Amino acid sequence: MSTKITLSDVSLGEEEKAAVARVIDSGWVSMGPETKEFESEFAALHGTRHAVAVTNGTAALHLAAMALDLGPGDEVIVPSLTFVASANGFAYTGATIRFADIVSDEDPTLDPASVSAAVTPRTKAIVPVHYAGWLADTAVLNALAAQAGAHVVEDACHAVGASGAHGSAGNLGAIGCFSFFANKNMTVGEGGMVTTNSDELEAALRLLRSHGMTSSSWDRDKGHAYEYDVVRRGYNYRIDEIRSAIGRVQLAKLPDANARRREVVGWYRERLRDVPVTVPFPDRMASETSAHVFTVTTRTPEERDRLNTKLRAADVQTSRHYPPSHLFSIYREAAAASGSLARTESYARRVITLPLHPKMTVDQVDRVCGLIRKELGPDRPSIRRPSRTDGSTTSTQEA
Numbered sequence: 001m002s003t004k005i006t007l008s009d010v011s012l013g014e015e016e017k018a019a020v021a022r023v024i025d026s027g028w029v030s031m032g033p034e035t036k037e038f039e040s041e042f043a044a045l046h047g048t049r050h051a052v053a054v055t056n057g058t059a060a061l062h063l064a065a066m067a068l069d070l071g072p073g074d075e076v077i078v079p080s081l082t083f084v085a086s087a088n089g090f091a092y093t094g095a096t097i098r099f100a101d102i103v104s105d106e107d108p109t110l111d112p113a114s115v116s117a118a119v120t121p122r123t124k125a126i127v128p129v130h131y132a133g134w135l136a137d138t139a140v141l142n143a144l145a146a147q148a149g150a151h152v153v154e155d156a157c158h159a160v161g162a163s164g165a166h167g168s169a170g171n172l173g174a175i176g177c178f179s180f181f182a183n184k185n186m187t188v189g190e191g192g193m194v195t196t197n198s199d200e201l202e203a204a205l206r207l208l209r210s211h212g213m214t215s216s217s218w219d220r221d222k223g224h225a226y227e228y229d230v231v232r233r234g235y236n237y238r239i240d241e242i243r244s245a246i247g248r249v250q251l252a253k254l255p256d257a258n259a260r261r262r263e264v265v266g267w268y269r270e271r272l273r274d275v276p277v278t279v280p281f282p283d284r285m286a287s288e289t290s291a292h293v294f295t296v297t298t299r300t301p302e303e304r305d306r307l308n309t310k311l312r313a314a315d316v317q318t319s320r321h322y323p324p325s326h327l328f329s330i331y332r333e334a335a336a337a338s339g340s341l342a343r344t345e346s347y348a349r350r351v352i353t354l355p356l357h358p359k360m361t362v363d364q365v366d367r368v369c370g371l372i373r374k375e376l377g378p379d380r381p382s383i384r385r386p387s388r389t390d391g392s393t394t395s396t397q398e399a
């Protein structure tokens with residue numbers, strides 16, 4: 001048996017197979033009643049008025065940008081520490097991307113102060129990413145957006161089923177965007193969801209998801225409509241019944257799966273308490289995350305690289321969330337027009353993503369943490385960890 005510890009693990013089984021068979025037997029595989037049910041169940045879990053199912057998370061972000069009528073001349077503030085789709089979804093409209101920094105190693109979400117410095121009269125959207133499943137400070141960001149006449153669009157692709165003091169992911173801005181990619185907390189292979197509490201935005205999202213057409217094939221098949229008009233240049237971002245049926249099963253399993261993920265995060269936190277790495281949100285309860293991925297930052301980039309080599313050699317899969325978007329060639333211009341992203345850059349050089357999925361055992365977490373401890377040693381009291389990701393420390397001593 002392989003001793004490999006994988007970064008994530010797809011949990012699809014008999015129930016999903018039965019759901020797919022049910023759809024195939026029904027004879028209707030393009031968007032229809034399963035999707036409608038999936039949308040209402042998803043909205044109910046996140047406490048939103050509406051949910052609109054789409055082909056993937058990137059399409060969700062693009063639809064959000066279009067529903068808000070973004071275009072050339074508009075500016076969108078996005079973190080750089082995220083998957084590049086967070087920026088791409090908005091850039092597709094011709095809007096200008098402005099990158100903003102993270103708060104710190106302990107809080108790698110969008111820094112409101114950095115956002116505030118990036119706001120201009122052209123700012124139309126602010127896009128917090130709920131990094132690793134931890135909710136960003138949407139209360140402050142919504143206030144900033146309101147002052148600027150802009151909207152908050154949550155990139156909640158990591159945060160399905162997450163909730164905090166201000167409510168559930170997807171319910172904390174004008175629009176929420178989710179992904180059901182294979183490595184996400186729930187998956188349909190490729191899929192996504194857009195949430196909103198606005199009837200007007202919902203109507204725009206539904207129209208733009210399906211070519212800007214005023215009726216769907218399901219409506220026409222059922223005799224609800226015969227003709228249609230095309231009133232906006234929309235896209236084909238529709239999900240299908242097969243994926244929606246899988247999504248409904250995955251959604252029903254989500255609360256337990258997320259609880260298991262949180263338990264694994266708890267094991268990691270406990271075992272890494274005296275190891276010289278920084279875990280995100282050490283003061284927040286594990287119940288406040290969807291526990292999508294588990295990251296730690298080391299004191300130096302060299303330490304991270306050494307640790308990465310050791311873990312991989314021991315058959316422990318790792319990753320890096322994320323290479324900063326502003327350092328990609330395509331965003332060179334946007335980077336030049338953005339403020340300091342020093343904390344993001346420092347974080348990205350020191351971050352390592354460790355395995356996390358609901359099937360992980362305590363023995364596996366022990367093994368991973370044992371390897372980390374062996375490589376980095378227990379924390380020494382004379383070494384203080386950086387409190388900001390700009391690398392400033394309160395001690396000059398190196399390990």
Ligand SMILES: Cc1ncc(COP(=O)(O)O)c(C=O)c1O
Nearest residue numbers: 056057058083085086157179181
């Ligand atoms: C933060 C973030 N935003 C956007 C996306 C894009 O989602 P998708 O891969 O479903 O297009 C992802 C996932 O890959 C993501 O992690």
